[in-house]
Amino acid sequence: MYFEQFYLGCLAHASYMLGSEGIAAVIDPQRDVEIYLEAAHKNGLKIAHIFETHLH
Numbered sequence: 413m414y415f416e417q418f419y420l421g422c423l424a425h426a427s428y429m430l431g432s433e434g435i436a437a438v439i440d441p442q443r444d445v446e447i448y449l450e451a452a453h454k455n456g457l458k459i460a461h462i463f464e465t466h467l468h
Contacts, residue, residue, distance in 0.1 A: 414455050418447055429459075437461035 414431035420442055428439040429448055436457035438448050452459050
């Protein structure tokens with residue numbers, strides 16, 4: 413099981429990535445997706461799901 417919070421202080425924006433068995437989901441992603449791609453690669457995960465809990 414993988415879980416990580418990504419926090420962008422200047423916007424007070426928290427996002428999360430959850431993963432298990434090689435599959436990951438990103439919750440409330442930031443505009444710059446490179447951090448999620450790097451984390452997924454580092455942890456042997458493929459991002460298969462994106463969830464937006466609220467829009468601004």
